[in-house]
Amino acid sequence: MTAIVQRGYGAPEQVLRMVRVAVPEAGDDDVLVRVRATSVNTPDWLVTAGVPGILRLAAGLRRPNLQVRGSDLAGVVAAVGANVTDLRPGDEVFGSLWTGSLGTGHGTFAEYTVVPAAQVIPKPARLSWEEAGAAVMSGLTALLASRDVGQVGPGTRVLVNGASGGVGTFAVQFARALGAHVTGVCGPRNVELVRSLGAERVIDYTKEDFTRETGRYDLVLDNVLNHPPKVTARALVPGGIYIPNSIGSPTGLLGSFPRIARARLMSRRGAVDVRAVQCVVNRENLAALAAFLVSGDVRVVIDRTYPLAEAAAAVAHMMTHRARGQIVIAG
Ligand SMILES: NC(=O)c1ccc[n+]([C@@H]2O[C@H](COP(=O)([O-])OP(=O)(O)OC[C@H]3O[C@@H](n4cnc5c(N)ncnc54)[C@H](OP(=O)(O)O)[C@@H]3O)[C@@H](O)[C@H]2O)c1
Incomplete structure (x- = not known):
């Protein structure tokens, strides 16, 4: 089969190559899937570039232990492991390989991949391959951030920073669907998009700074981390929930981890309630x-679809930080 293989860390065009490799084998609890669509998400470009430096402790010191990037998938089951009784070859499924670990698994930027059966479900016929293959990491993160971690319900005042990106476009819609009053923060060319997703108010960050609005929101989902946490926290009502859901700037050895740690400390002092969200992939x-x-x-929301042969360009596109929704790889 063909796969996009990464031999070292660096610019996508330099380190991602399309090569022929053996089709992986499904373990007893896995399914082998012929990938019809996948998408680019933050771990894919971070591991491609090998940033921040500390990430290499988990992903591989000199080169990534897992050489194929990608975790979201939609495709057709090609074979099932001995213990898998509820899926069979020919079934159309979607899901993700993501387990929270950077160093294990197979990767979806390939013709075939192996995924635990517990991490896929039947693909709804209503969804295209591209939609299903781009929904999971960003969609689940946004769903869990708003419904569970952020406890969004009718009337909750929610601000989504980075409302036009992969996670943000989903988060605006989930918060709206759960009954919230949603404010989205994005750049000027995406104001109409974010409004069309259900935001009552859209802040163009080139014109207004949401951190100057003190005591306004019950929840801030911050997908950008472009302000110090204590500055962002000013926008919250006392005891409001702050989810610093971003790797921020991934430069140097530690990237924005010190900034995230400072946010956690702020929570201990009781000023705001700082919470983390994890993308947990299971059938429920x-x-x-x-x-x-x-x-x-x-x-x-799909920004653009690239063929597998142009996966490096797809990853490079995400690294511009200007993606509008999801970047898909299909065909
Ligand atoms: N907790 C988890 O399990 C989990 C899972 C997935 C992702 N994440 C995190 O979520 C974060 C966002 O991921 P993503 O996939 O949404 O990224 P993304 O798609 O690359 O985000 C791109 C968006 O960021 C926006 N942006 C850039 N600078 C901005 C600024 N100063 N103010 C407001 N918006 C700005 C851009 O908006 P404009 O073009 O309109 O400027 C663009 O639409 C990442 O840092 C990632 O680590 C966490």
């Missing part, structure tokens, strides 16, 4: 995501 969460997508309350 995938089914909840699928229900929102099938109902039409939430849609997958």
Whole structure:
């Protein structure tokens, strides 16, 4: 099969190559999937570039231990492991390989991949391959951030910083679907997009600074981390929830980890309630995501679709930090 293989760290065009490799074999609890669509998410470009430096402790010191990037997937089951009884070859599925670990698994920037059966569900017929293959990491993160971690309900005042990106486009829609009053922060060319997703108010960050609005929001989901946490916290009501959901600037050895640590300390002092969100891929969460997508309350915003042969360009596009929604790799 063909796969995009990474031999070292660096610029996508230099380190990602399309080569022929053996089709992986499904373990007893896995399924082998013929990938029809996948997408680019933050771990893919971070591991491609090998930044921040500390990430290499988990991903591989000189080169990534897992040489194929990609975790979201939509595709057709080609074979099932001995213990898998509820899926069979020919089934159309979607899900993700993501386990929270950078150093294990197979990768989806390939013709075939192996995924634990517990991390895929049947693909709803209503979703295209591209939509299903781009929904999971960003969609689940946004769903869990708003519904569970952020406890969004009717009337909650939510601010989404980075509302036009992969996570942000989903987060605006989930918060809206859960009954919140949503304010989205984005650049000038995306104001109409974010409004169309259900934001009552859109802040163009080139004209207004949301951190100057003191005591206004019950929840801030920060997908950018471009302000110090104590500055961002000014926008919250006392005891409001702050989710610093971003790697921020991944330069140097530690990237923005010190900034995230400072946010946690702020929480201990009781000023605001700082919480983390983890993208947990399991069938229950995938089914909840699928229900929102099938109902039409939430849609997958796709910026652009690249063929597998141009995966390096797709990763480079994400590294511009100007993606509008998800970047898809299909075909
Ligand atoms: N907790 C988890 O498990 C989890 C899972 C997935 C992702 N994440 C994190 O979520 C973060 C966002 O991921 P993503 O996929 O949404 O990234 P992304 O798609 O690359 O985000 C791009 C967006 O960022 C916006 N942006 C850039 N600078 C901005 C600024 N100063 N103010 C407001 N918006 C700005 C851009 O908006 P404009 O073009 O409009 O300027 C663009 O739409 C990442 O840091 C990632 O680490 C966490």
